[in-house]
Amino acid sequence: MHIDLMHIDEYERLIALWERCGLAYEQDGRDSREQIEKQIFDDHVVILTMKTDEGQLVGSIIGSYDGRKGWINRLAVDPEFRGRRLAARLLERAEAMLAEMGARVIGALIEDLNFPSMAAFRHAGYYGWEQIVYFRKKLKS
Numbered sequence: 584m585h586i587d588l589m590h591i592d593e594y595e596r597l598i599a600l601w602e603r604c605g606l607a608y609e610q611d612g613r614d615s616r617e618q619i620e621k622q623i624f625d626d627h628v629v630i631l632t633m634k635t636d637e638g639q640l641v642g643s644i645i646g647s648y649d650g651r652k653g654w655i656n657r658l659a660v661d662p663e664f665r666g667r668r669l670a671a672r673l674l675e676r677a678e679a680m681l682a683e684m685g686a687r688v689i690g691a692l693i694e695d696l697n698f699p700s701m702a703a704f705r706h707a708g709y710y711g712w713e714q715i716v717y718f719r720k721k722l723k724s
Contacts, residue, residue, distance in 0.1 A: 584669065586676050589630040589643070591620045596640040597632065604659040607694070629680045633660075633673055642669050646677035646689075653678070653686030658700055670703035692717060 589597065594616050601608050608614040622628040627649070633642030641664045645656040655677060660669045681689055691709065693700045701711070 584633055584635060584641070584672070586631050586633050586642075586673065589619075589623060589632045591616070591623060593632055593640060594619055597643055600640055600643055600659055600661060601657065603661055605697075606657060606659055608657075627684065629677060631673060631676055631680075633669060642673050644673040644677045646681050648681055648684040648686050650685070653681035653684070653689035655689060655691040658691070658703065660699075660703075665699060670700075671707055674703065674707045 597619070598608065598610065598614075601614075612618070619630070622645070623630055625647075627647055629646045631644050631646075632640055634640050641661040642659060644658045647654045647656070655674065658670055658673060660673070678689060689709075691700075691704055693704065705711075
């Protein structure tokens with residue numbers, strides 16, 4: 584398995600991976616090809632993909648640094664490849680890159696029924712804050 588920075592020509596395979604993993608995404612919004620391409624070139628964002636030796640995309644992770652805290656988003660490992668510590672490898676690489684940006688604390692938001700992600704994060708030393716409620720507001724573009 585190889586972990587590399589994402590190239591925009593992998594976009595369709597990335598979306599297909601997220602679909603296989605059951606991850607929600609906003610293909611007409613922040614997860615559009617245009618927005619992902621902007622993120623690829625943003626110095627505060629790292630998008631990593633994991634591929635087999637044959638080039639099959641089997642994992643991804645997005646990390647960002649807001650100047651105060653690092654954030655992990657879209658940790659995904661193809662269901663057929665789970666149980667091999669691939670999520671741990673993606674997390675370790677993203678954590679190292681976020682630390683290089685200055686992050687000393689890293690957070691992640693996980694949907695309440697995404698048990699594989701919760702298990703991966705717990706195994707990697709993260710702990711949950713059950714009392715936090717997430718609020719969000721979409722701004723008009």
